[in-house]
């Protein structure tokens with residue numbers, strides 16, 4: 001197979017993660033309720049979030065003159081729509097476990113509609129670019145530290161590897177529309193990032209709080225789960241500390257998402273995906289085995 005062009009956005013579709021299987025454990029991430037629910041909480045936010053991103057980029061679609069950027073917007077939209085499809089299916093599983101998915105989505109919709117109503121289009125696009133930086137930095141982290149998902153269920157792990165790959169592929173699209181078409185300045189870009197940096201973890205933690213209650217843990221058990229989990233996330237060697245440098249780079253005036261280029265891990269997953277003829281689960285297993 002020919003080598004892929006740099007930063008190519010591949011429109012993959014109808015991937016099967018075998019989510020209908022009934023042997024996927026409730027705590028699919030190494031039987032760890034905190035880690036599982038952390039990813040589950042993000043999954044709950046994806047469908048409405050991604051719909052919002054698509055909308056905010058599309059606000060500027062008619063003003064894009066560059067055919068290359070136009071094509072990228074199309075591919076970005078396609079990829080996000082695929083993510084939404086898979087996460088909706090995954091979220092149905094979570095709903096069957098007793099989690100109030102529709103309530104979470106209704107709340108999120110309210111918040112996002114509020115932004116659409118009271119803030120300029122330039123700002124909601126900047127929020128999208130900020131969110132794309134967040135997802136891209138998590139994506140880079142997950143692929144480069146893939147062994148962290150070794151204890152996760154292979155099917156769900158594959159969803160996150162695939163989603164990570166595509167988030168990297170299209171990571172500059174919203175940003176380029178914001179810079180080149182909406183001409184948003186530094187202040188707007190950074191204000192939106194600060195806004196997101198406060199709102200996003202808050203929402204994730206609130207959803208997790210609800211989930212861990214639904215899971216039936218006692219107050220004492222929950223306290224233990226939270227202490228251990230927050231250390232995993234926010235401790236000095238925790239996930240956030242290790243992502244901090246990449247996160248901070250967004251505040252540099254001349255920043256561009258492709259300042260961090262394609263990594264070996266990124267290329268390796270794409271090679272495995274081709275080698276396995278589009279079977280994302282098998283590709284992810286080989287990708288991890290060789291890590």
Ligand SMILES: [Fe+2]
Pocket residue numbers: 050079080083163167
């Ligand atoms: Fe996505």
Ligand SMILES: [Fe+2]
Pocket residue numbers: 080132135167170
């Ligand atoms: Fe994205």
